[in-house]
Amino acid sequence: MTTLSDRSIIITGAGSGIGRAIAQEAAAAGAHIIVSDLNQDTANETVELIQRASGHATAVAGDVSSPEVVDQLVAAATSAGPLLGLVNNAGVMDDFAGAAETTDATWELCMRVNVTAPFMLTRAVLPHLLEAGKGSIVNMGSEAGLRGGAAGAAYTSSKHALVGLTKSTAFQYARQNVRVNAIMPGGVETNIIETDYSKLNQAGLAVMGPLHQTATRMAQPSEISALAVFLLSDAASNVSGAIIPCDAGWSAG
Ligand code: ADP
Numbered sequence: 170m171t172t173l174s175d176r177s178i179i180i181t182g183a184g185s186g187i188g189r190a191i192a193q194e195a196a197a198a199g200a201h202i203i204v205s206d207l208n209q210d211t212a213n214e215t216v217e218l219i220q221r222a223s224g225h226a227t228a229v230a231g232d233v234s235s236p237e238v239v240d241q242l243v244a245a246a247t248s249a250g251p252l253l254g255l256v257n258n259a260g261v262m263d264d265f266a267g268a269a270e271t272t273d274a275t276w277e278l279c280m281r282v283n284v285t286a287p288f289m290l291t292r293a294v295l296p297h298l299l300e301a302g303k304g305s306i307v308n309m310g311s312e313a314g315l316r317g318g319a320a321g322a323a324y325t326s327s328k329h330a331l332v333g334l335t336k337s338t339a340f341q342y343a344r345q346n347v348r349v350n351a352i353m354p355g356g357v358e359t360n361i362i363e364t365d366y367s368k369l370n371q372a373g374l375a376v377m378g379p380l381h382q383t384a385t386r387m388a389q390p391s392e393i394s395a396l397a398v399f400l401l402s403d404a405a406s407n408v409s410g411a412i413i414p415c416d417a418g419w420s421a422g
Pocket of ligand 1: 181182184185206231234282
């Protein structure tokens with residue numbers, strides 16, 4: 170059985186969807202979770218869900234692209250236990266616009282939340298992982314990080330950049346036993362996709378993998394969190410720099 174009982178783990182965007190599912194599952198495996206979200210109420214709810222299941226968690230609300238919040242997250246994690254894990258999951262979607270129609274504001278927001286914040290958090294946690302001699306960073310990518318047909322220019326560019334951060338960090342710190350991987354989900358039933366599902370359909374974009382098209386459903390967050398918890402655990406000791414589709418076969422087409 171997977172155990173994470175010796176560590177604290179920062180999970181961003183853990184107030185809903187995929188992040189909340191990872192937080193609950195990692196807490197069930199014994200980790201102390203630092204629940205990060207922009208939304209104080211949903212962060213608190215995730216902590217309550219974890220505590221009701223006898224797990225350990227602390228909420229830290231705030232914008233994860235702010236240096237002060239990054240410092241708060243690391244401080245909370247190191248006081249809760251050895252900081253050995255980070256899940257860069259907080260993300261914002263674009264409006265499916267191509268480059269010609271993408272505004273500066275949309276571009277800047279996608280880059281700041283989806284790329285700059287993961288970079289800042291990676292930089293902030295690395296000294297702790299290096300000192301511990303092990304650690305795992307999981308970056309939440311997207312099928313839009315693998316190909317050009319799943320979102321607009323800003324989101325697609327940001328998720329491709331996250332792949333670069335994943336590979337660079339994995340390669341640079343492999344000898345120090347720090348592992349860095351990315352999960353590339355297809356359509357998952359969360360707020361981020363519910364809002365824009367009709368737009369996706371209008372654009373004729375595939376949000377469901379072939380397996381799910383036959384089942385007429387999107388993936389559940391728990392189908393992503395199982396992989397994330399594996400990657401966080403020592404059971405994944407030989408997996409680093411991997412960009413792993415978790416999309417029921419969509420990207421295989
Ligand atoms: P998904 O689970 O598919 O990523 P959600 O919209 O359910 O989609 O979850 C994304 C989470 O990321 C939300 O809870 C949202 O509040 C959070 N989030 C978005 N931007 C930020 C930010 N700048 N800082 C912290 N959390 C953020």
